[in-house]
Amino acid sequence: MAEQTDPLLQVRNLTKTFFLPGGEVQAVSDVSFDIPRGSITGLVGESGSGKTTLGRALLRLIEPTSGQTIFDGQELNALDERGLRAARRRMQIIFQDPVSSLNPRLRVGDIIAEGLRAHGIGTRASRRDTVAGLLEEVGLDAGLMSRFPHEFSGGQRQRIGIARALALEPEFIVADESVSALDVSIPAQVLNLLLELRERRNLTMLFIAHDLSVVEYLCDQIAVMYLGRIVEIGPSRPLYERPAHPYTQALLSAIPLPDPTLERRRTILAGDIPSPLNPPSGCVFRTRCPEAAGICGERRPEPVAIGPAHQSYCWKTEELHARA
Structure with missing residues (x-):
C-alpha cells in the first residue's frame, strides 16, 4: 500500500x-x-x-x-x-463496459493509438511501436493489434481499454x-x-x-x-x-x-x-x-x-x- x-x-x-x-x-x-x-x-x-x-x-x-x-x-x-x-x-479513464467503450469498427491498434493521434504524438511507425509495447504491458500479444474488439473475450477487451488509457502516459x-x-x-x-x-x-x-x-x-x-x-x-x-x-x-x-x-x-x-x-x-x-x-x-x-x-x-x- x-x-x-x-x-x-x-x-x-x-x-x-x-x-x-x-x-x-x-x-x-x-x-x-x-x-x-x-x-x-x-x-x-x-x-x-x-x-x-x-x-x-x-x-x-x-x-x-x-x-x-x-x-x-x-x-x-x-x-x-x-x-x-x-x-x-x-488524466484518463477506464470505462466500466469493455464492449460498448470500444469502437467496433476500429481495429485494436487504432483504438489504442487514437489518443496519440488526437494529440499529434509521434509518427505512424512510432505509434505502432507504442501500441505494441502497451499490448504486451497489459498481457496481450502485440500481433493482435490488427483484430477487431469482437474477436476478444471480455477480460481481453478490458485489457485493451487499460492499454488505451495508458497510451498518453x-x-x-x-x-x-x-x-x-x-x-x-x-x-x-x-x-x-x-x-x-x-x-x-x-x-x-x-x-x-x-x-x-x-x-x-x-x-x-x-x-x-x-x-x-x-x-x-x-x-x-x-x-x-x-x-x-x-x-x-x-x-x-x-x-x-x-x-x-x-x-x-x-x-x-x-x-x-x-x-x-x-x-x-x-x-x-x-x-x-x-x-x-x-x-x-x-x-x-x-x-x-x-x-x-x-x-x-x-x-x-x-x-x-x-x-x-
Missing part, C-alpha cells in the same frame, strides 16, 4: 446538478476529499449513489455545477478548452467499475494488473466499485458514497476494521466470509435508496438508518475526525466507532 503523501488531486465542495422536467437532481452534492499522489482511492456505494457521475465530473467529461477540482495545483474547472486538452494527457486514472462486467475468474487478473501498473508507472487512481472485498484488496483509501454525498472516508484498514458510519457498517456486514463455519452479523437496511429528486432532509441516510435520531432530520452532519485521515459524517460517529 502507498504511504500517505501530498495530494495529486484535491476535490472541494464539488456538486453536479442535473435539471430535469420533473425537478433538479443533485447527483453529486458538496463532495470534498483528497487523493494522495501514487495511491489508489476506492469509491464505493450502491447503484445510484453518484459514483460514476463524480468520477466523470473530476475529469470534466461532464461539467460540474460548482466546486473545485485541483489537479497537481491546477484548477481544472477554470481551464479553457485549450488548457483542458493539455491537462487531459495527464497519464498520472491519474479513473477506473469506473472496471471489473464488475467480467466473468468470475477474470477480475483478480485485472486487479493484479492495475497494481503492477501503479507500481511500475507511479499511477494515482480513483477506483469506483460496489464490491467492497475488491476495494479492500486494491485500495489504500476508501470513500463511501450515499445519494450523492460521501458519508465516510479513511485509510482502508482502519475503515474496514472499525467503520464509524452505519451505512459503511451495513455494507461491510454484507461481505461473505470465506470460512463457512463463521457467521457474520448482518445489518439489513430497510427500504431502497431514496429518489434523488426528493432526497431526505438533514442526513440523506436517515430514512434507512437503524441509528437515526431527531437531529438527523434537522441538520446535515459535519465530518468528525476519528483517526488519521479518517472521517465520518454522522451525528453518532464517536458512539458508533467506539461500539465497532
Whole structure:
C-alpha cells in the first residue's frame, strides 16, 4: 500500500446538478476529499449513489455545477478548452463496459493509438511501436493489434481499454467499475494488473466499485458514497476494521466470509435508496438508518475526525466507532 503523501488531486465542495422536467437532481452534492499522489482511492456505494457521475465530473467529461477540482495545483474547472486538452494527457479513464467503450469498427491498434493521434504524438511507425509495447504491458500479444474488439473475450477487451488509457502516459486514472462486467475468474487478473501498473508507472487512481472485498484488496483509501454525498472516508484498514458510519457498517456486514463455519452479523437496511429528486432532509441516510435520531432530520452532519485521515459524517460517529 502507498504511504500517505501530498495530494495529486484535491476535490472541494464539488456538486453536479442535473435539471430535469420533473425537478433538479443533485447527483453529486458538496463532495470534498483528497487523493494522495501514487495511491489508489476506492469509491464505493450502491447503484445510484453518484459514483460514476463524480468520477466523470473530476475529469470534466461532464461539467460540474460548482466546486473545485485541483489537479497537481491546477484548477481544472477554470481551464479553457485549450488548457483542458493539455491537462487531459495527464488524466484518463477506464470505462466500466469493455464492449460498448470500444469502437467496433476500429481495429485494436487504432483504438489504442487514437489518443496519440488526437494529440499529434509521434509518427505512424512510432505509434505502432507504442501500441505494441502497451499490448504486451497489459498481457496481450502485440500481433493482435490488427483484430477487431469482437474477436476478444471480455477480460481481453478490458485489457485493451487499460492499454488505451495508458497510451498518453497519464498520472491519474479513473477506473469506473472496471471489473464488475467480467466473468468470475477474470477480475483478480485485472486487479493484479492495475497494481503492477501503479507500481511500475507511479499511477494515482480513483477506483469506483460496489464490491467492497475488491476495494479492500486494491485500495489504500476508501470513500463511501450515499445519494450523492460521501458519508465516510479513511485509510482502508482502519475503515474496514472499525467503520464509524452505519451505512459503511451495513455494507461491510454484507461481505461473505470465506470460512463457512463463521457467521457474520448482518445489518439489513430497510427500504431502497431514496429518489434523488426528493432526497431526505438533514442526513440523506436517515430514512434507512437503524441509528437515526431527531437531529438527523434537522441538520446535515459535519465530518468528525476519528483517526488519521479518517472521517465520518454522522451525528453518532464517536458512539458508533467506539461500539465497532
